[in-house]
Amino acid sequence: MVVNRMILNETSYFGKGAIQEVANEAKKRGFKKALVVTDKDLLKFEVATRVTAILDEAGLSYEIFDGIVPNPSIEDVQAGVKACQAAEADYIVAIGGGSPIDTAKAIGIIVTNPDFSDVISLEGTAATENPALPILAVPTTSGTAAEVTINYVITDKAKQRKFVCVDPHDIPVVAFVDSDMMMGMPKGLCASTGMDALTHAIEGFITKGAWEMTDMLHIKAIGIISHALRDSVAGNQEAREKMALGQYIAGMGFSNVGLGLVHGMAHPLSAWYDTPHGVACATLLPLIMDFNKDHTGEKYREIAIAMGIDGAADMPLSEVRDAAVQAVKQLGIDVGIPQNLTEIGMKEADIQQIAEDAYRDVCSPGNPRDATVEEIVALYKSML
Structure with a gap:
């Protein structure tokens, strides 16, 4: 008997x-x-200060740790732990995209589980005993869904790799999904995080662990995101409101069933070239959808219908699968996503090691089609 778990x-x-x-x-x-x-930057452009002003008005004490960078490292987490302990904080307010919220999760876990202070021992499903220091999460991007997931990703600079941590103890206790906080996103960030959200929804929908409840969430998220992303990138607030909801719904699903090879192959690209995670995922998504299409049953038809592809309900299965892949590719083109890996700095000489890293990534086994290292090498090379 299969037992499915939902944590929100x-x-x-x-x-x-x-x-x-x-x-x-x-x-x-x-x-x-x-x-x-x-x-x-979120402080400089007075985005984070919208939240600290509320704390000030309420007379609530706080200290700021702003040492967050894209693709946060072990050292960044350790600096945050020291800051948290020095402040004698009893909760965390995480403001930002995936990097600040992921870092906050790691900080919160280590403060209450000091045996994991090396950070690297949190990789995978670590046996932490205590819930993280309570986290109130305020996302400023429409993509990562870090505010509702039990996952976070940290970079090991010494080994030039990213590692994924999956821990029910790290989920924020409260999330505040406010589109006003997302209006400051530049177009490129809006596009890449939005495509990351679509990747979450599609990978979560076809992953080996998918089941009825998560399918319901993911197909709804695919519909919302695919219809709202173009206008969101153009700066329309109503569309950004929809994207904020769509990415959260996708997070509700994939956090509980996992992802697949897109994320498995994207993580080492970020570690090697400091590529923004959303850009890496968005560039790879159509390629891996095509790789997976014969292992997905009728699910690409459901994706195509959710995306509003004319005639999707009646197309032959092979045609509707190709149509779904092409629709995702066109969406990426329309919002300015790079269409090859050379644009993000990938070098052919690095591919073998990067492919081995991708093969070992915790997300890759969830892919509906198992991939060998050699197949991953070929996939990377096809995108140069």
Whole structure:
């Protein structure tokens, strides 16, 4: 008998103005002092300060840790742990995209599980005993869904690799999904994080662990994202509101069933070339969809219908699979996603080692079609 598990936030708020609830949640939970985890740009452009102003108005104490960079490293996490301990914080307010929220998860876990202070021992499904320091998560991008997942990704610079941590203890207790916080995204970031969200939804829909409840979430997310992303990139707030919801719904699903080879192959690209995660995923998604298509039953038909492809319900299966792949590829082209790996700096001489890293990535076994190292090498080479 298969037992399926669903883990979601304790509480989430959605819509314009949702961040106004941050202080109320902190107060009613009896929190005393926060470590605000964010990055310097979000402070500079007065995005994170929208939240700290609410804390100020409520008389809530906090200290800021803004040492977050894209693709956060073991050292970044360790610096954050020291900052959290020095502040004597009893909760974390994480403001940003995947990098700040992922870092906050690792900080929160280590503060309450100090045996994992090396960070690297958190890789995979670590046997932590205690819930993380409570995290209130405020996403500023429409893509990673880090605010609702039990996953986070850290870079091991010494070994030039990313590693994924999967831990039910790390999920934020409250998420505040406020489209006002996402209006400052530049077009490129909006596009790449939005395509990352679509990747989550599609990979979660076809992964080996998928089941009825997550299928329901993922197919809804595919429909929302595919119809809203172009307008979201153009700066339309209603579309960004839809993207904020779509990416969260995708996160509800994939966090509980895993992903696949797109993420498995994207992680080492970020580690080797410091490529933004969403860009790596978006560039690879059509390629891996094509690789997987004969191992997905009728699911590409459902994807095609959700994306609004004319005649998808009645097309022959082979045609509708190709149509779904092409629709995803065209969406990426329309929002400015690179169409080859040379554009993001990949070198043919690196491919063998990168392919081996991808093969070992924790996401890759969830792919509906098993891939050998040699097949992964060929996939990378086909994108140069």
